[in-house]
Amino acid sequence: MSAPPTDVVDRLQRLAAGAPGGGVDPDRLWTRGRRRQRVRAGAVAAVLVVVGLIGATTTPLLVERAQQVEPARTDERMVLPDVLRQPGGWEPAFPGNPGRLSAVGSGVREGLWGSRNGWWGVSASTGESRFLELPGAADVFDVPALSADGWRLAYWVTGEVPGDPLTMGGPSDEDAAPAVGVAVLDLRIGSRDVWTVESDHGLATSGLAWAGDVLWWTAGPISPAGETGVRASGVVARTWDVSTGERDDSPSGAQGVSGNSTGDAPGGFVEQRGARRVVLVSGKDSRTRRLQLPAGTPASAGVMDLAVSTDGKRLATLLQPVYGTFDDAQLSLLVGPIGGGVIPLAPVDGIDAQSVAGWRSSSKVVLASLADVEEGRPRRALRASTVDVTTGERTDLLEFSGNTPQVAAEAWAAEVVPAPDAPFAPDPRVVGLALLVGSFVAWRLVVRVRRRRGDA
Secondary structure (H helix, E strand, O other): OOOOOHHHHHHHHHHHHOOOOOOOOHHHHHHHHHHHHHHHHHHHHHHHHHHHHHHHHHHHHHHHHHOOOOOOOOOOOOEEEOEEEOOOOOOOEOOOOOOOEEEEEEEEEEEOOEEEEEEEEEEOOOOOEEEOOOOOEOOOOOOOEEOOOOOEEEEEEEOOOOOOOOEOOEOOOOOOOOEEEEEEEEOOOOEEEEEEOOOOOOEEEEEEEEEOOEEEEEEEEEEEEOOOEEEEOOOEEEEEEOOOOEEEOOOOOOOOOOOOOEEEEOOEEEEEOOOOEEEEEEOOEEEEEEEEOOOOOOOOOEEEEEEEOOOOOEEEEEEEOOOOOOOOOOEEEEEEEOOOOEEEOEEEEEEEEOEEEEEOOOOEEEEEEEEOOOOOOOOOEEEEEEEEOOOOOEEEEEEEEOOOOEEOHHHHHOEEEOOOOOOOOOOHHHHHHHHHHHHHHHHHHHHHHHHHHHHO
16 A cells, blocks of 8 residues: 655644644534534525615615606697506606606505505606606595696595594504595696595595596595494585685585596586486586487486597497496497487497597597407407497507506597506515525535635
């Protein structure tokens, strides 16, 4: 057997010279070494967690800074994107005043500790969809009301109440934000004005609608009813002329406005009152009209979804075979001239839809319907098209992606442009987890390399 190489002998001698003396306790050395390993592993774990948290918390800020939109414009430009897209939960909001809007809708905003309801808008200048920061917004289901020209936005506002705060969602909640009035944002200059009404627990909200410069809103005090319920009383309509500041608690002839039953009309809105009666509102004035359905229509039938043409001469609606019954069925389109106290309605041959969205011109109504999509995708795509009520010609207009928003009346006549790409907005929790895993893998590689070098 040959002798070991000289360099190996020298290394063994150096190691032997540096070895601890005979008086050292091996168990104590082992314990100290294990303690150092635990401290080192704990420090590494803490660093990895900090890296993950930093990635999770800074990702939204970095995305928001990288995805800045154009400053709010004050010109008269108005466009509609060919896809009205609900923003993803992690997408950023408009910075400050969003400027003129062509549509508003409801959505869900995600956060590190959970999700919450949020409102989003579509820029009339660029067609971009972003979330809206609405100061003091109340916990209500009603979508904010966008004026016909897209320059004003009204929404329910919260505040302090003397008693337990209540919302239409149910019993008292310490964190509830009850409605106490309405706020109006002037999107041209970014100003905000508020009208609140005294109540012990908050307001039960009914609806918001614009009639030119006049905001109609209906609400009344809410109070507890039993252990789990609430009830409303004294629900009345109010009008607010934002151009003059005049506020009226009891406009003549007002019966209240419901956001679910109002449609577009020039200088105002049209509201349904029962199966065969409508109210045309302009400014502070209202006129009631009776609807005459086509001959042979069953007595159980009624109408839904109303809209008046841009010249104020035609009313469009959908025929419900059984009034008040809602499903995904396509309904026949009815159109009639607005003249005296009765509006005679007649079907437009071969045209049906799921809803009437508005009018693009004096003869072209905008309808929304479910449509076939590309192979492999769900069929539940909702698309808007225009129908010429004089010829029956139908033309595709745009598509909805996500919740269907409320579109400003004047926006339906705007130019349709390609929708901007959605901003890159990943889930920051996933980003933080990826950074944590990546950092751990990198640390293990460093440890392995150092060990190999030590064994060399």
